[in-house]
Amino acid sequence: MSFKKIEAIIRSEKIEEVRIALEEEGFVGMTVTEVKGRGTQKGIVLEWRAGEYRVEFLPKLKVEVIVDDFDCERAISAIEKSARTGQQGDGKIFVYPVENIIRVRTGERGDKAI
Amino acid sequence: MINAGDTAWVLISTALVIMMTPALGFFYAGMVRRKNILSTLMLSVSILALISVQWVLYGYSLSFGTDHAGLIGGLNWLGLNGVGQEANAGYAATIPHLAFMVFQLAFAVITPALITGAFVERINFGSFLLYILLWSTFVYAPVAHWVWGIGGWLRNIGALDFAGGTVVHITAGISALSMAMVIGKRKGYGKTPMEPSNIPLTVLGAFLLWFGWFGFNGGSALAANGLAVSAFVVTNTAAASAALAWMVVSWIHKRPSVLGLATGAVVGLVAITPASGYVSPLSAIIIGAVAAIISYYAILIRTKSGLDDSLDVFACHGMGGIVGALATGLFAEKAINSAGANGLFFGNPGQFGIQAFTVAVVVLFAFVVSFILAKVVDAIFSLRAKESEENIGLDIAQHGETAFS
Numbered sequence: 001m002s003f004k005k006i007e008a009i010i011r012s013e014k015i016e017e018v019r020i021a022l023e024e025e026g027f028v029g030m031t032v033t034e035v036k037g038r039g040t041q042k043g044i045v046l047e048w049r050a051g052e053y054r055v056e057f058l059p060k061l062k063v064e065v066i067v068d069d070f071d072c073e074r075a076i077s078a079i080e081k082s083a084r085t086g087q088q089g090d091g092k093i094f095v096y097p098v099e100n101i102i103r104v105r106t107g108e109r110g111d112k113a114i
Numbered sequence: 115m116i117n118a119g120d121t122a123w124v125l126i127s128t129a130l131v132i133m134m135t136p137a138l139g140f141f142y143a144g145m146v147r148r149k150n151i152l153s154t155l156m157l158s159v160s161i162l163a164l165i166s167v168q169w170v171l172y173g174y175s176l177s178f179g180t181d182h183a184g185l186i187g188g189l190n191w192l193g194l195n196g197v198g199q200e201a202n203a204g205y206a207a208t209i210p211h212l213a214f215m216v217f218q219l220a221f222a223v224i225t226p227a228l229i230t231g232a233f234v235e236r237i238n239f240g241s242f243l244l245y246i247l248l249w250s251t252f253v254y255a256p257v258a259h260w261v262w263g264i265g266g267w268l269r270n271i272g273a274l275d276f277a278g279g280t281v282v283h284i285t286a287g288i289s290a291l292s293m294a295m296v297i298g299k300r301k302g303y304g305k306t307p308m309e310p311s312n313i314p315l316t317v318l319g320a321f322l323l324w325f326g327w328f329g330f331n332g333g334s335a336l337a338a339n340g341l342a343v344s345a346f347v348v349t350n351t352a353a354a355s356a357a358l359a360w361m362v363v364s365w366i367h368k369r370p371s372v373l374g375l376a377t378g379a380v381v382g383l384v385a386i387t388p389a390s391g392y393v394s395p396l397s398a399i400i401i402g403a404v405a406a407i408i409s410y411y412a413i414l415i416r417t418k419s420g421l422d423d424s425l426d427v428f429a430c431h432g433m434g435g436i437v438g439a440l441a442t443g444l445f446a447e448k449a450i451n452s453a454g455a456n457g458l459f460f461g462n463p464g465q466f467g468i469q470a471f472t473v474a475v476v477v478l479f480a481f482v483v484s485f486i487l488a489k490v491v492d493a494i495f496s497l498r499a500k501e502s503e504e505n506i507g508l509d510i511a512q513h514g515e516t517a518f519s
Contacts, residue, residue, distance in 0.1 A: 043307070047371035049426065050364065050413035054307050 003098040009091040021082035117208035119338040127333025131220035134326035141319030148311035149507020151517040157230035176255035181265025231425030232290035241495040273472040277334035279388025279438040287432020289484035296488040299422035320376035331390035345390040348398035355402030356382020384434030392446035443469030
């Protein structure tokens with residue numbers, strides 16, 4: 001059995017929609033991290049006392065979900081649909097192979113631990 | 115005769131003004147990067163400690179002691195010798211002399227704290243303490259004596275400065291300019307983003323300043339009377355008018371930020387300070403709005419100039435103080451304060467001349483002396499923190515602590 005890690009960088013305000021979409025597809029577990037980063041949009045301009053200043057890195061959320069290989073496309077499309085606004089800054093999804101999974105409480109491995 | 119009401123109001127006002135120095139620290143700290151929050155707070159609160167002692171030992175005497183040639187106070191009140199619970203009729207006839215002294219102490223404390231905005235994020239703390247001590251001795255004490263001391267030469271020619279537009283804000287704003295020139299830009303200034311750490315902290319500080327300013331200006335009546343009420347009302351009015359004007363101007367440019375509105379409020383408070391005991395509420399609306407618009411563009415020009423007066427002490431306090439001092443010469447009314455004078459709009463163009471002359475003298479004096487002091491301290495101890503300390507942030511590098519875990 002093999003697994004994938006789906007790592008999605010999304011708009012912070014989309015996290016609840018993404019969580020619900022994943023949950024509806026049966027993916028309950030996930031890890032969410034506050035991150036900063038930039039894409040082709042680069043930074044944004046904010047208001048200073050008079051005039052403006054640039055912020056080069058934008059706050060985003062990183063969602064990590066570990067899934068079975070054959071569930072991978074389903075999870076990706078759930079995230080894609082729920083995180084999309086169509087505007088610049090919707091983020092990216094990366095997929096990595098996962099070697100093993102260990103449940104700390106029981107010591108179960110592989111598909112028993114997912 | 116000591117008056118209980120007057121004494122109570124001056125004591126409360128003193129406490130309000132002393133609160134303004136930590137409030138200023140928060141106002142500034144929110145605008146610096148998060149690695150320098152504590153350092154920036156430290157600059158203000160350490161001045162509260164340092165100048166509170168300096169003022170008792172000799173600062174008060176130099177500023178308000180027996181006059182010498184109109185230029186400086188004597189040493190007759192060293193260590194507050196002779197400054198007691200009885201009134202000093204020359205300064206304030208109805209409150210203990212000690213109350214007048216401690217009210218003035220609060221002003222002597224906040225004035226150098228204002229300058230700190232010019233050199234945050236790169237100052238060497240030890241050199242800073244020496245600079246502040248010298249500055250209070252050689253800039254603040256003389257100017258306070260000239261304008262407020264009995265026998266002071268600017269007071270004698272009729273200069274009006276009710277609560278410190280000239281003594282406090284012009285001296286601080288101009289000295290900020292010279293200090294920014296001597297210490298130089300922050301590393302990466304203009305190239306890498308200098309993201310403010312905590313705007314809510316700044317907004318909290320700004321509105322605590324607004325609150326404290328009721329003591330600053332209202333207390334400068336040195337009595338709980340109609341004039342104190344009048345100063346209180348115009349203070350609130352000018353702050354509000356300036357905040358609105360700043361909001362509108364920045365909205366026209368792009369978006370109305372709370373940082374902008376808070377800055378506008380402070381500028382309005384600065385500008386009304388010298389005028390607060392002499393002008394009507396309607397004049398205060400004009401003074402606040404005009405000062406806000408001038409300071410707004412002064413920040414834009416300063417930013418383009420590349421000079422790193424980091425928190426725009428010159429644009430806010432220097433320009434605000436100058437606008438206020440000149441406006442006093444336009445809008446002052448004897449009908450509001452019979453001990454004052456009429457301004458140009460009330461039939462006395464001469465007052466505007468006196469105000470303009472006073473501004474010119476104090477701008478020149480403060481710039482030259484503060485520039486020399488900064489150069490001297492820089493030559494001996496280096497005003498600037500080491501490059502590695504600036505990179506790491508002064509909180510850890512100079513004070514060994516961090517704002518957040």
